[in-house]
Amino acid sequence: MNPTPGADRSTDSYLPEHGNGGYQVWLYDLDLKYRVGPNHLTGRATIEAVADHALSQFSLDLAGLRAARVRVDGRPARFSQRLHKLYVTPDTAIDADQEFTVEVRYAGTPRPVGGTWGDIGWDELTDGALVASQPVGAPSWFPCNDHLADKAAYRITITTDTPYTVLATGQLAARSRSGSTTTWVFERPEPTPSYLMGIQIGRYAEIELAADPVVQRAAFPPRLRTAFLHDFGRQPEMMRVLKRLFGPYPFGEYVVVVTGDDLDDPIEAQGMSVFGANHVDGRRTHERLVVHELAHQWFGNSLTIADWRHIWLNEGFATYAEWLWSEESGGATAQDHARIWHTRLSRSPADIVVADPGVARMFDERVYKRGALTLHALRERLGDPDFFSLLQAWTAQYRHATVTTQQFVSLAAVYARQPLDDLFTDWLHTPQLPPPL
Incomplete structure (x- = not known):
């Protein structure tokens, strides 16, 4: 049986072989x-x-x-x-x-499934299974x-x-x-979307972390209970802060799973985040990852990019949420983080376009950090009241929909007192890093 030409290809510019037409x-x-x-x-x-x-x-x-x-x-x-x-x-x-x-x-x-980013999908644990799609x-x-x-x-x-x-x-x-x-x-x-669906299977203890303002549950190996309760102890406050900054949490509950095995990176899923045992040490070493994955529930899950080339709308926003949480919780300010990361990125090659990084660089650190710098530059230009009004309008207008960079740029213009073309051109579409903020 010969396939209908084009039926087994999607419209995605980076991964047309994944997804199907018709x-x-x-x-x-x-x-x-x-x-x-x-x-x-x-x-x-x-x-x-x-x-x-x-x-x-x-x-x-x-x-x-x-x-x-x-x-x-x-x-x-x-x-x-x-x-x-x-x-x-x-x-x-x-x-x-x-x-x-x-x-x-x-x-x-x-x-x-093997590919550019290693093995992705259903995977066996030492005792159980997980899905990282x-x-x-x-x-x-x-x-x-x-x-x-x-x-x-x-x-x-x-x-x-x-x-x-x-x-x-x-x-x-x-x-x-x-x-x-x-x-x-x-x-x-x-x-x-299919990539945000997952199943986690293990010998886990389960607890409720919070009932308000959103039900938050957790599952983890019993041996990690004490360390987990410390490392994720501020998650309910994170939820309150992100709700205030980004608007209502978009799902009925939020579940965190910690596997018994180590993981290279946490796993993002709809209404769920999965961490490895190595992300729990009782010292909150990886707390920035806790808020990063939580932020994806707004940016990536409720608002899902229409094409993988827009990946900065997921990762830049989640990274900026790390900086905002740091600022809100008494740590370094977003400006401090912006200064540090601008210095670090200035030492990297100027060979990536954040708004269209290419399939091999979808998860390049510069997409994450320069995406966050873009948002900080926009915040500086708009001022806090208009900037956070923009973010709440963004999450409300496109709740459970798909989004593109141009849609965000168009909405941002509504909140600006002067044109933003130069800002988005410099930060998203030009390989050369703009001057420090």
Whole structure:
């Protein structure tokens, strides 16, 4: 079966091979069974979508797992798999604007997707499993339209060995035990891209960190309890500060998971952040990461970039949140951080454009820090009242939507008393670092 030309490519300028053309998903209903010991996953994905145009064939992203049966609107469909794509030919062509349902039964040994950034996706822990899907790991555990701008609702049912705690990017709707296994059901009604969905499985202790102003829960290995309670002890205050600066928290709750293994970096997910055991030392050494990941719930999760080239809208804002928290909590001011990082960046090559860094440099430190410097320059130009009014308007106007750099630039102009073209050109579109602030 030959794929329809272009059906297996998305509109993303950096990762067109991830995501698919021709349709938009509005609901994923995933029923999963996972055996921890042999690392074996069995799944049934029911996908509700609507066609952008007539479809005689379409594709889904699925990597490392084998589809056993595919149905479209209840009827058997022909299918084939090549590389990380599942190609589906329905019994009857789908009309433009038609809603349709795809059911995929699949199984296998889940493993990360290899690529530019190493192994991304479903990964075994020493005792359990985690999912780190950003930016291309979602197909390692379920068939999906793996494009960051295709945001859908989710229902996840997962059954696994009873000694293990399961946490997923959604609110727990039900839990039941049957023999040696327990079934957990999570619901994520807010529009969510596939890369922000995740499941964490481990032998965890669970606590409630706060009930106000947002329910905040945590799961961690029991041995880390004392250190965790100290290192994350100021998170409820962080939530209050960020709500005041950025506007209402965009989800029903916030969950933090600390794995028993070390992780290179924390993992961002919708309504959830995942840290490694190495990020908990009882001395708040990594507190900036705690606020950084929390800030992503506004910038990256509720407001999701429409294309990966806009990544500074995620990472620059989350980095600036670190500086704001430092300022609010009695540490170094944002101006202090801006001065330090300008000096450091001045020693780096002037060979990156923050607004379009290129696929190999999406997660370059300069995107993070110079993105934050851009925001600080904007704050200096606008003044605090207008700057923070802009941020709150930004999060309110595009809540649970997709965003671009141009949309932010256009909204910023509304709050400016003078043109901002020079500021954004110098900080976002010019490789040479502007003068110190």
